[in-house]
Amino acid sequence: MNFEVVFLGTSAAVPSATRAHAAIAIKYFNEIILFDCGEGTQRQLISSKTSYMKINHIFITHYHGDHFLGLPGLLQTMSLSDRTEPLTIYGPRGIRDVLEVVLRICRSELSFEIIPHEIRHGPVYTSDKFRIDAVKVDHSALTYGLVFEEVKKREFLREKAIALGVKPGPNFSRLHRGEEVIVDGKTIRPDDVLGSEKKCKKVVYTSDTRPCQNIVDVSKGAVLIHDSTYDGSMQDQAVEATHSTSVEAAEVAVQGGAKKLFLTHISPRYSSTVEMLKEAKTVFAATSVAQDFQVFKP
Ligand SMILES: [Zn+2]
Numbered sequence: 001m002n003f004e005v006v007f008l009g010t011s012a013a014v015p016s017a018t019r020a021h022a023a024i025a026i027k028y029f030n031e032i033i034l035f036d037c038g039e040g041t042q043r044q045l046i047s048s049k050t051s052y053m054k055i056n057h058i059f060i061t062h063y064h065g066d067h068f069l070g071l072p073g074l075l076q077t078m079s080l081s082d083r084t085e086p087l088t089i090y091g092p093r094g095i096r097d098v099l100e101v102v103l104r105i106c107r108s109e110l111s112f113e114i115i116p117h118e119i120r121h122g123p124v125y126t127s128d129k130f131r132i133d134a135v136k137v138d139h140s141a142l143t144y145g146l147v148f149e150e151v152k153k154r155e156f157l158r159e160k161a162i163a164l165g166v167k168p169g170p171n172f173s174r175l176h177r178g179e180e181v182i183v184d185g186k187t188i189r190p191d192d193v194l195g196s197e198k199k200c201k202k203v204v205y206t207s208d209t210r211p212c213q214n215i216v217d218v219s220k221g222a223v224l225i226h227d228s229t230y231d232g233s234m235q236d237q238a239v240e241a242t243h244s245t246s247v248e249a250a251e252v253a254v255q256g257g258a259k260k261l262f263l264t265h266i267s268p269r270y271s272s273t274v275e276m277l278k279e280a281k282t283v284f285a286a287t288s289v290a291q292d293f294q295v296f297k298p
């Protein structure tokens with residue numbers, strides 16, 4: 001498992017027998033990041049064998065109950081499991097107030113520190129492996145979509161490095177990081193052993209939204225996970241409720257040049273998504289309807 005997306009909850013507004021409230025786990029090497037934390041997310045994590053103790057970043061896209069009411073239970077369970085590592089929780093304006101209320105609900109002191117982080121449109125988090133950007137979307141509450149993108153890396157030409165006299169080990173890492181090394185008095189430069197840039201994978205999660213240009217702008221080559229609360233015949237309801245239809249989601253995938261589309265945030269009115277999928281596929285062929293516990297490798 002190097003890079004996996006786990007759909008933990010794919011329902012809209014209220015859960016159904018087969019779909020829980022919104023939550024997505026991004027597993028990237030040894031890290032797990034949570035996008036949204038609807039009610040029951042902790043149980044979905046356990047059922048999908050996703051370690052909640054490994055989660056170091058939780059992003060809440062907006063403060064509608066179906067996207068964050070799982071926080072009190074999850075935080076309490078982490079504390080009961082004697083977690084000590086700090087946990088950063090990101091959210092739109094008001095995240096400190098929301099977390100204060102959540103912690104008051106938990107009542108007892110948690111065993112670990114919570115770091116609130118307010119997000120705005122733009123870069124939110126960067127490591128040497130990946131970055132996460134927030135994208136303002138078009139919903140009835142202040143809402144940010146999230147873009148998870150691998151950091152561009154150049155391919156390491158192992159054989160060439162060995163031919164130049166570099167031994168596998170710390171010097172490999174130094175060259176990989178872009179540092180020069182000296183071997184037998186000879187300087188080896190990163191350019192000597194680094195090839196072309198590897199293709200970076202990108203996952204875009206819209207959260208709740210009408211189709212919007214900000215999402216089109218970031219979707220090139222991405223796996224797009226788009227609000228699809230309604231089917232194409234319910235356009236008026238979608239406009240009124242500031243959500244999207246499956247057809248609109250597919251149109252965004254086409255306009256943005258996405259690689260693959262997952263429809264999510266499915267209204268519990270649909271016991272079958274066959275028709276919804278069929279109409280979206282006529283617009284964008286590489287479409288699937290996300291299911292709870294579905295695992296996808298981008
Ligand atoms: Zn929602």
Ligand SMILES: [Zn+2]
Pocket residue numbers: 062064139141208
């Ligand atoms: Zn919402």
